[in-house]
Amino acid sequence: MADKKIAVYGAGSIGTISGAYLTKAYGKDHVTLVDAWKENVDTLNSKGAHITGTTEMTVPVTAVTPDDLTGEYDVVLLHTKQGFNKTVIPAIKKILKPDGTLISLQNGVPEHNIIKVIPETNVIAGTVEFGGTGGGPGVSELTTEYDTFKQSAYAIGEIDGKITDRIKMIEEILSNVGGVTVSDNLMGTKWVKLLVNESFSGLSAASDATFGEVATDDTGIRAALHLINEGLLAGHADGVKFATIGGADMDQLFSLKGDDFTDEQVQNLRLFIKTSGKLKASMLQDLYHHRTTEINEINGLIASTGKEFGIPTPYNDLVIKIVTQAQETNVLPKFDETMSAFKKLLDQE
Numbered sequence: 001m002a003d004k005k006i007a008v009y010g011a012g013s014i015g016t017i018s019g020a021y022l023t024k025a026y027g028k029d030h031v032t033l034v035d036a037w038k039e040n041v042d043t044l045n046s047k048g049a050h051i052t053g054t055t056e057m058t059v060p061v062t063a064v065t066p067d068d069l070t071g072e073y074d075v076v077l078l079h080t081k082q083g084f085n086k087t088v089i090p091a092i093k094k095i096l097k098p099d100g101t102l103i104s105l106q107n108g109v110p111e112h113n114i115i116k117v118i119p120e121t122n123v124i125a126g127t128v129e130f131g132g133t134g135g136g137p138g139v140s141e142l143t144t145e146y147d148t149f150k151q152s153a154y155a156i157g158e159i160d161g162k163i164t165d166r167i168k169m170i171e172e173i174l175s176n177v178g179g180v181t182v183s184d185n186l187m188g189t190k191w192v193k194l195l196v197n198e199s200f201s202g203l204s205a206a207s208d209a210t211f212g213e214v215a216t217d218d219t220g221i222r223a224a225l226h227l228i229n230e231g232l233l234a235g236h237a238d239g240v241k242f243a244t245i246g247g248a249d250m251d252q253l254f255s256l257k258g259d260d261f262t263d264e265q266v267q268n269l270r271l272f273i274k275t276s277g278k279l280k281a282s283m284l285q286d287l288y289h290h291r292t293t294e295i296n297e298i299n300g301l302i303a304s305t306g307k308e309f310g311i312p313t314p315y316n317d318l319v320i321k322i323v324t325q326a327q328e329t330n331v332l333p334k335f336d337e338t339m340s341a342f343k344k345l346l347d348q349e
Helices: 013-026 038-047 082-095 146-151 165-174 186-207 211-216 218-237 250-254 263-276 282-288 299-308 314-329 335-347
Strands: 006-009 031-034 049-053 057-059 062-064 073-078 096-104 123-128 132-134 139-142 154-158 180-182
Touching: 006 013, 006 082, 013 031, 013 049, 013 057, 013 132, 013 139, 038 062, 073 082, 082 096, 096 165, 123 165, 123 186, 154 165, 154 186, 165 180, 186 211, 186 218, 186 263, 186 282, 186 299, 186 314, 186 335, 211 218, 211 263, 218 250, 218 263, 218 299, 218 314, 218 335, 250 263, 282 314, 299 314, 314 335
Parallel strands: 006 031, 006 073, 031 062, 049 139, 073 096, 096 123, 154 180
Antiparallel strands: 049 057, 123 154, 132 139
16 A cells, blocks of 8 residues: 555545544655635645544645546545536546546446546445534534444445455555445445435435425325335336445335335335434525535436436426426425425325
């Protein structure tokens, strides 16, 4: 590892934590944090990466803006939002060595589009299992309990599920940050997480509500079931083998098997999401701050996959319509209006 170079592309709250620990392990000559926010880059270079929260440390680091990034890298951690991928992925391709590895650590299932630009042989899928909150330039708060973070920081896997020498090498590198799980079906895991995001995160953003408020509403919970069912149908058509989550088999529990969902399915979904009841989707937070959401990368992926295989996705289409309108007008959706729109859709079933 001594001669390898690592780039952390996207030094936001999560990327700064990753970059700090990797720099601590390998040195600032071997690890580069990349971020478009110039003030953040300048502060990281002058004061180091300051990690607060459930741990406390400051690590001198090397940081650059994308325009100033030069050289070739053996490993690139991708921490930016998917909305920037049209420019970010081609930029990474230019700095990735021919035998280098991109670890995609974004929400949703970005690999679907990443491998259209960077060969699948150069891409490893990953998920971030810890939380972080930005604290201003150069500062990131670790919000996950430290012991939990050290046990479970990432899950990674080859796209084809094989356990390779490369995946073991990436596991060794990332273990300097926190615990790493290697999966033989990480794409199945990412699709399961996508089901939660496109249903409850989508409806949260589309109705300005918490997950719990969506789940307790009769229309909201049934709309969520239809969104999950559309995701299951699209994923199966695309050859996805869905993983279990918390011991739950989403396909067995929540797929539509008749004319309507059963009361048992409604209660099971409410129970499934109960521990996340107070959450508001990050897409809703984006709407609050007049930022572009990831609606096209989350619900949009279900819709586009459905279109590719001739599967109707009216519930995802409606979420996309409502959130896109809110994004373009800077007017938050109203819960009652959104539920009324979904009620009309349900009544057509």
